Amino acid sequence: MDLKMNIAEMEDFLVREFPQVAEDFRIERSDADGIGVRLRVADRHLRPGGTVSGPSMFALADVAMYLAVLARIGPRALAVTTNCNIDFMRRPAATDMLGEARVLKLGRQLAVGDVLLYSEGMAPPVARASLTYSIPPRG
């Protein structure tokens, strides 16, 4: 599948459209298989005991899938998450997290994919998520 945006274009898009959170994320990989996004974990992402919070993991899964869809359809800010299902499987470490997303369907109205979330330096995934995005009609 042709990619319509490269990593620099997607990071610019994040800064422009989501300025509050853009600095939390780095895109590490974007190719035909999917995308890899790093959550740069800071104090605000942690719970007492030093684990990454559930909402922070949700945010990483959501951003990773959003960017994977954008890479395939081009910059359309209005794509919205309609469903997210997450299984929290292991206690995350207090390190950066990596979200590895793949797009399983890219239809005219809906995109579907899944994301594995990893704590950096830990082999088994911490969480898995599947997400559906609604894609706005072309204007």
Add this chain to the structure above:
Amino acid sequence: MDLKMNIAEMEDFLVREFPQVAEDFRIERSDADGIGVRLRVADRHLRPGGTVSGPSMFALADVAMYLAVLARIGPRALAVTTNCNIDFMRRPAATDMLGEARVLKLGRQLAVGDVLLYSEGMAPPVARASLTYSIPPRG
């Protein structure tokens, strides 16, 4: 069903165990039917355009179900979310949000329930979530 914690005890528990986020939430109702929790929406919960962010809605659903479970099992901080499924149905307003949770199963190992999320002043729900919590064995 007997409730093992009242609202003041649950709010104290939140402050003690989750100091970073406790101020975001107010428990408005806790009874045999479930629990109502308010997300006091501030700038940090908003996306450009003035909608409450997905991670903030996830956080409200998660806290509401957590508190509904705690009210029924007493203060056990180690209950952990194992699954969350959210449907985002409507664009939220830039107002406070209310999460109305009910517990559908309270087993020895797992608790299951669902949450409807409302933007204050808007009748139809903005999102629905179902969550599973793993309950630690009594020590």
Add this chain to the structure above:
Amino acid sequence: MDLKMNIAEMEDFLVREFPQVAEDFRIERSDADGIGVRLRVADRHLRPGGTVSGPSMFALADVAMYLAVLARIGPRALAVTTNCNIDFMRRPAATDMLGEARVLKLGRQLAVGDVLLYSEGMAPPVARASLTYSIPPRG
């Protein structure tokens, strides 16, 4: 909300469009709050030990939500399930099951709702499901 089909019309529709399974189901209630559908449990729905099988519970949840959507949009056979999330909470009895569905969103493209599944004669729900239907454009 106006209902566009009554119970007899929906049962005729089931017989016409889904002849293999129509006899498994009876619509017991359809009103502004939602719909109640009975799964007439027979041997083919049971697992050894006399519990209703997972696929049979999935079928009941899916049919109940489908009919609740149809009642609201009229007979459009092409509405398709795009997502189903089920929590299996208790062991069902070997009796009929009842699915109580409510529609939480009825948009132009997507309908979202949830279903509680009960074993007849048992008070707590056996399972809960949420489903999304994709609604075809009007021809």
Add this chain to the structure above:
Amino acid sequence: MDLKMNIAEMEDFLVREFPQVAEDFRIERSDADGIGVRLRVADRHLRPGGTVSGPSMFALADVAMYLAVLARIGPRALAVTTNCNIDFMRRPAATDMLGEARVLKLGRQLAVGDVLLYSEGMAPPVARASLTYSIPPRG
């Protein structure tokens, strides 16, 4: 990871414990990566128009994950599905379906994994599912 049952042992187990459905399925692969299960599609699995029914796809996902868990824990019939989330992404063909399951977590109480479902002869997946199994304590 060591596998505790081979394909012949798992097929014997299916015949013994789930005689009504065992003939519907064939295990095609079982290794450290997961398991591949074939649904031998017959008239009873089809909807009008010749597509495999939702309940049949649910059944394939559920059996594939069940067998993947069994291969890793040995024959314990009481493992039960507690959650299943399915995204139906494409219209299936009227051919056999293949379920490719992987186990993402195998804990003492819960096993989590996901399954991609394919129509034989069609490259993109028809559906994806994630499932959680509750594992009974060793007797």
